[in-house]
Amino acid sequence: MVGIRSYGGYVPRYRLNRMAIFAQMGWLNPANLMNAQGEKAVANFDEDSVTMAVAAARDCVRGFDRGEIDGVSFASTTAPFKERLCANIVSGALATDENVRTADFGGGLKAGTTALLAAIDAVSSGSSRNVVVAAADSRLGKMGSPQELMFGDGAASLLVGSEDVIAEFKGSYSTGLDFVDHIRGANSVFDREWEERWIRDVGFEQFIPEAIDGLCKKCGVEIGEFNRIVYPCYFGGARKKINKKLGVNPEVVTDNLQATVGDTGAAHPLSMFVKALEDANPGDKILLVSYGSGCDALYFEATENIKKLPARAGVSGSLARRAELDNYSKYLVWRRMVPVEMGLRAEEQKWIRWSLVWRAHRTMLGMWGSRCKACGTQQFPPQRVCVNPECGAIDKSEPVVLSDNGGDIFSFTADMLAASINPPAIYGAVNINGGGRFVFDFTDCTTEQLAVGKPVEFSFRVKQYDAEKDITNYFWKAVPVPGENVE
Amino acid sequence: MELVPDSKEAMKVAEGIKDKVVILGMGCTRFGERWDAAPEDLAIEAFTECLEDARIEKKDIEAAWLGSHIDEINIGKGGNFLGLTLKLPLIPITRAENFCASGTESFRGACYAVASGAYDIVLAFGIEKLKDTGYGGLPDLPAFGQMQATIGPNASAPGMFAQLATAYSARYGIPMDKLKEAMTHISWKSHQNGSMNPRAHLRKAVPKEQIMGAPMIAYPLGLFDCCGVSDGAACAIVTTPQIAKKLKPNEDLVKVKALQISVSSGEEAFYTKWDGAGMLTTRRAAQKAFEEAGIKNPREEISMMEVHDCFSITELATMEDLQISEPGKAPDDVLSGFFDLDGKIPCQPDGGLKCFGHPIGASGLRMLFEMYNQLLGRWPEERAVKNPKFGLTHNLGGVPNQNVCSVAIVGLD
Numbered sequence: 030m031v032g033i034r035s036y037g038g039y040v041p042r043y044r045l046n047r048m049a050i051f052a053q054m055g056w057l058n059p060a061n062l063m064n065a066q067g068e069k070a071v072a073n074f075d076e077d078s079v080t081m082a083v084a085a086a087r088d089c090v091r092g093f094d095r096g097e098i099d100g101v102s103f104a105s106t107t108a109p110f111k112e113r114l115c116a117n118i119v120s121g122a123l124a125t126d127e128n129v130r131t132a133d134f135g136g137g138l139k140a141g142t143t144a145l146l147a148a149i150d151a152v153s154s155g156s157s158r159n160v161v162v163a164a165a166d167s168r169l170g171k172m173g174s175p176q177e178l179m180f181g182d183g184a185a186s187l188l189v190g191s192e193d194v195i196a197e198f199k200g201s202y203s204t205g206l207d208f209v210d211h212i213r214g215a216n217s218v219f220d221r222e223w224e225e226r227w228i229r230d231v232g233f234e235q236f237i238p239e240a241i242d243g244l245c246k247k248c249g250v251e252i253g254e255f256n257r258i259v260y261p262c263y264f265g266g267a268r269k270k271i272n273k274k275l276g277v278n279p280e281v282v283t284d285n286l287q288a289t290v291g292d293t294g295a296a297h298p299l300s301m302f303v304k305a306l307e308d309a310n311p312g313d314k315i316l317l318v319s320y321g322s323g324c325d326a327l328y329f330e331a332t333e334n335i336k337k338l339p340a341r342a343g344v345s346g347s348l349a350r351r352a353e354l355d356n357y358s359k360y361l362v363w364r365r366m367v368p369v370e371m372g373l374r375a376e377e378q379k380w381i382r383w384s385l386v387w388r389a390h391r392t393m394l395g396m397w398g399s400r401c402k403a404c405g406t407q408q409f410p411p412q413r414v415c416v417n418p419e420c421g422a423i424d425k426s427e428p429v430v431l432s433d434n435g436g437d438i439f440s441f442t443a444d445m446l447a448a449s450i451n452p453p454a455i456y457g458a459v460n461i462n463g464g465g466r467f468v469f470d471f472t473d474c475t476t477e478q479l480a481v482g483k484p485v486e487f488s489f490r491v492k493q494y495d496a497e498k499d500i501t502n503y504f505w506k507a508v509p510v511p512g513e514n515v516e
Numbered sequence: 517m518e519l520v521p522d523s524k525e526a527m528k529v530a531e532g533i534k535d536k537v538v539i540l541g542m543g544c545t546r547f548g549e550r551w552d553a554a555p556e557d558l559a560i561e562a563f564t565e566c567l568e569d570a571r572i573e574k575k576d577i578e579a580a581w582l583g584s585h586i587d588e589i590n591i592g593k594g595g596n597f598l599g600l601t602l603k604l605p606l607i608p609i610t611r612a613e614n615f616c617a618s619g620t621e622s623f624r625g626a627c628y629a630v631a632s633g634a635y636d637i638v639l640a641f642g643i644e645k646l647k648d649t650g651y652g653g654l655p656d657l658p659a660f661g662q663m664q665a666t667i668g669p670n671a672s673a674p675g676m677f678a679q680l681a682t683a684y685s686a687r688y689g690i691p692m693d694k695l696k697e698a699m700t701h702i703s704w705k706s707h708q709n710g711s712m713n714p715r716a717h718l719r720k721a722v723p724k725e726q727i728m729g730a731p732m733i734a735y736p737l738g739l740f741d742c743c744g745v746s747d748g749a750a751c752a753i754v755t756t757p758q759i760a761k762k763l764k765p766n767e768d769l770v771k772v773k774a775l776q777i778s779v780s781s782g783e784e785a786f787y788t789k790w791d792g793a794g795m796l797t798t799r800r801a802a803q804k805a806f807e808e809a810g811i812k813n814p815r816e817e818i819s820m821m822e823v824h825d826c827f828s829i830t831e832l833a834t835m836e837d838l839q840i841s842e843p844g845k846a847p848d849d850v851l852s853g854f855f856d857l858d859g860k861i862p863c864q865p866d867g868g869l870k871c872f873g874h875p876i877g878a879s880g881l882r883m884l885f886e887m888y889n890q891l892l893g894r895w896p897e898e899r900a901v902k903n904p905k906f907g908l909t910h911n912l913g914g915v916p917n918q919n920v921c922s923v924a925i926v927g928l929d
Contacts, residue, residue, distance in 0.1 A: 382662055408786050410663075416781075441682050442676075445731075447670050468668065
């Protein structure tokens with residue numbers, strides 16, 4: 030049996046009320062008022078599609094043996110690189126074996142489901158045993174555009190395999206259509222869309238029912254048999270029409286997360302699918318449809334195992350980890366949509382030295398530390414000479430992955446002098462659970478949330494962005510665990 | 517916090533430097549934002565004063581050590597700057613770079629050269645031209661190598677030292693407002709002292725309310741918890757006691773009593789037993805310096821100090837690391853006025869890094885300049901330390917979890 034073994038979700042912590050956007054930009058486009066409801070999830074200044082995909086993938090593989098993963102796929106239309114495989118970064122952050130098949134999927138919004146289908150095919154054929162699919166997007170609309178209101182940031186991840194499957198794959202149907210509703214050229218930053226009425230009437234309302242019809246015929250299943258139906262469409266009116274056209278009870282159609290997250294592009298159908306899996310019961314027939322440059326329709330059936338999967342954050346859990354972004358201009362600065370004065374200190378040249386990054390890639394991507402086999406002291410970054418002053422053994426250590434260990438705050442500060450796009454720069458020394466201490470940047474928090482002894486977890490983030498060379502590099506940061514306080 | 521036990525062998529101070537070297541003369545520029553002074557101007561200013569004080573000629577100098585920290589701005593690498601600027605006649609010049617201890621390192625090199633008998637008269641020089649960066653604070657340049665620059669935090673010096681305060685507060689259960697009160701007193705005191713010093717960078721007394729209410733630089737350090745970033749140079753000419761007596765008969769001579777350096781081992785940065793509330797290096801360097809100088813009870817025997825108050829919290833923690841204050845008791849000592857100019861052990865009589873300023877490579881020698889002149893009774897009554905016997909200087913370079921510490925003790929015969 031081939032299918033889904035696990036799922037993970039990620040919604041960035043910060044949420045921007047759409048009225049806050051409209052309050053600033055409504056003068057330009059008053060008709061946007063109708064789009065200015067609810068809130069959108071916004072990636073923090075140090076998040077991008079890669080880091081969000083990593084967050085969702087870590088959630089997905091929690092409790093699974095990383096050594097069993099032999100495939101990692103990344104799907105996005107906002108990959109930070111044209112050349113540098115993002116799936117390798119995700120694989121590195123998951124600390125999988127390096128004997129792994131990695132691939133990036135992109136181009137259209139159906140890239141997430143296409144990656145999922147490729148993973149299913151790989152497992153079905155016996156080429157791979159366990160493939161992690163991670164999809165994420167962070168698309169930009171220009172200031173005052175409808176897209177700025179409708180798009181949100183987020184990620185979802187699925188583990189495809191053949192053991193302990195929680196949702197069996199039953200079949201699929203795909204279309205590929207050069208229907209250019211949204212477009213970004215190879216050098217474009219912002220989305221461009223054709224007339225919304227055309228997208229709604231021809232795009233969503235025709236293509237989605239056609240794909241579903243194709244799937245039902247191909248698999249010999251009736252639409253009415255599905256307990257949960259997932260398809261992305263941010264037009265409320267169009268969703269009603271599609272449901273009517275399909276003849277389905279709107280209650281079986283999964284919420285489109287528009288009021289809470291926004292359209293997360295290639296990740297969106299997978300995020301909705303994760304939401305459906307969170308609530309699914311054994312025997313549920315689930316229909317997953319993507320939209321964008323055509324459609325993929327996938328048919329799953331939940332197994333008994335779905336109730337055995339240990340709890341994970343999923344979409345609901347990360348939705349609950351919410352903080353208000355009270356400031357539209359901060360959003361613009363975080364997304365580098367407007368130039369901002371960071372002071373001359375920020376202009377000092379800081380090269381990303383790739384030969385160094387490669388030598389240390391396990392430390393930097395997977396947060397590998399070392400454990401001394403002579404005295405048992407765990408340390409980070411890995412030390413060839415044991416740091417325990419009473420040991421000092423040379424080359425007696427073994428590698429150990431520390432990204433899931435978490436730790437607690439040993440000391441901290443909030444620095445207004447260090448050049449940051451999001452001042453103050455918050456950082457401090459963290460005692461890593463099990464041993465080791467390192468001074469990490471802190472993120473997703475305010476100074477007031479910090480205290481010595483407070484628990485933190487580690488999150489894979491953008492460590493450095495070199496705007497001049499358009500290069501991003503990544504490392505781990507510490508995030509105070511919400512709700513947990515020191516006694 | 518206990519020092520990690522060291523073998524007896526390693527802790528044993530060999531014969532040591534005590535009384536083997538005399539400071540023959542010293543010079544120090546006015547520190548500050550010397551917009552119109554090139555590094556060459558600063559060097560000549562300090563050197564001219566030093567040469568006159570030593571009462572020798574340039575040709576008598578046989579070797580020189582040059583302390584400076586930052587290459588990219590400032591004077592560049594190597595010893596050439598000093599030779600080219602002062603036209604030193606092809607003598608050996610060694611550049612010493614060891615973070616904020618660079619000035620003391622150049623002094624240490626010069627003293628060791630004299631003590632070894634290799635040379636009779638040696639110049640120790642320290643200089644830093646910082647105010648060509650275009651922005652406040654120290655230049656944001658990788659100081660700990662490229663790996664650290666790649667994965668280390670997006671940090672500044674105040675932020676790294678600020679963590680001493682959060683860790684100290686947690687370690688001793690002293691609420692931040694009480695700690696901040698003591699930190700405020702430290703800065704207040706340095707401004708009082710600096711206001712009387714014509715060579716100081718910041719020469720204005722500042723009320724405590726203004727210090728306490730200043731904008732935050734790195735929590736909990738406000739603007740007045742941070743020292744000045746300055747241009748400046750300072751230097752010393754050292755020789756043997758025999759030559760000094762010949763050159764300056766019947767005069768008081770300032771002798772070197774101890775010179776110690778301690779460098780972090782990784783224990784603070786990567787191990788989990790360090791308490792974060794003080795510097796292991798300072799504890800070690802102080803312990804060895806007191807042994808070298810034959811000082812049994814520093815709280816009773818040290819007359820005055822110039823310590824590395826890059827930030828107010830550094831000075832506070834240093835009082836404990838130097839064994840002057842009991843662990844957790846420095847705030848009480850500070851608030852009692854123990855370290856004020858009229859206190860038991862005046863600390864920063866010249867205004868310290870806080871107000872005299874901090875041109876990194878020059879700072880160690882500037883501190884010695886203050887101790888030297890106090891010991892010789894050269895300062896006006898209003899800022900003179902009464903009957904000093906031993907003066908201690910202390911530098912801390914780097915950041916609390918990986919640093920270089922120097923402790924020097926000088927005294928009259």
